[in-house]
Structure formats: structure tokens, C-alpha cells
Amino acid sequence: MNKSGVILLSNNWLFNDLPNxxxxxxxDVLIMKKPILFVSHDEDDGMWQFHCGEDVDMDNATLVSLKEIVDYDISVTILNDLPLGWIAWRETESSHWTRQKN
Incomplete structure (x- = not known):
């Protein structure tokens, strides 16, 4: 069980993309432990982005595995079917996600 109270079995990976x-x-997310409030699934390259909702400064950006983000906040697994070219956001860590084509 994680901090969100959600149980995820290691063999029950929900994303189409591999854990690595x-x-x-x-x-801000990884070191300062800010909540993930904005997610994008970029249409041009399929890249996932998980941010705290603030403007992203490239000096603050970092690459990690998708599994690392899921381990950090299992609630993002609800976005596993977010289509390419779409974004999702929420007001707080406990809010529902809103989705929209970018």
C-alpha cells in the first residue's frame, strides 16, 4: 500500500509504456516532494511529463523512469490511458483529474 492507500501489484502494470x-x-517533484498536478502525453514524441503545475524551467527538469513516478504517486495510474496529445490536471493531490486535448 502506498501513501494514497492504493495497492498495486508489481505484475499489474497499467501503462502501455514499459516501467523503464x-x-x-x-x-520540485522529486526533491521538494511537491504533488503532481499536471500531466501531458506529448503527441510529437509520446513523451510523458509529470509536473507540479508550475512553469517548468529547463534547469529544474530531470528524466526518470515511469515506474519511479508511479512509485512516487500511484494515483497517476488513473491516467494510463491518456491519449497522445492530451493533458490532465488537478487542483490538489486529492482532487479528481480533468482531461483535455492539448
Whole structure:
């Protein structure tokens, strides 16, 4: 069980992308432990981005595996079917996600 109270079995991977797929996030999320409030699934290259909702400065950007992000916040697995070219956001860590074509 993780901090969200969700149980995820290791053999129950929900994303189509592999756990070792590299994604873009920020040091705000990884080091400062800010919640993930914005997600994009880029249409041009299929890259996933997980951010705290603030503007991303490239000096603050970092690459990690998709599994690392899921381990950090299992609630993002609900976005496993987010289509290419779409974004999702929420107001707080406990809010529902809103989705929209980017």
C-alpha cells in the first residue's frame, strides 16, 4: 500500500509504456516532494511529463523512469490511458483529474 492507500501489484502494470520508459519531471517533484498536478502525453514524441503545475524551467527538469513516478504517486495510474496529445490536471493531490486535448 502506498501513501494514497492504493495497492498495486508489481505484475499489474497499467501503462502501455514499459516501467523503464523515461519521462520528464522536475526537481520540485522529486526533491521538494511537491504533488503532481499536471500531466501531458506529448503527441510529437509520446513523451510523458509529470509536473507540479508550475512553469517548468529547463534547469529544474530531470528524466526518470515511469515506474519511479508511479512509485512516487500511484494515483497517476488513473491516467494510463491518456491519449497522445492530451493533458490532465488537478487542483490538489486529492482532487479528481480533468482531461483535455492539448
Amino acid at each position: 520508459t523515461m519521462i520528464l519531471t522536475t526537481k
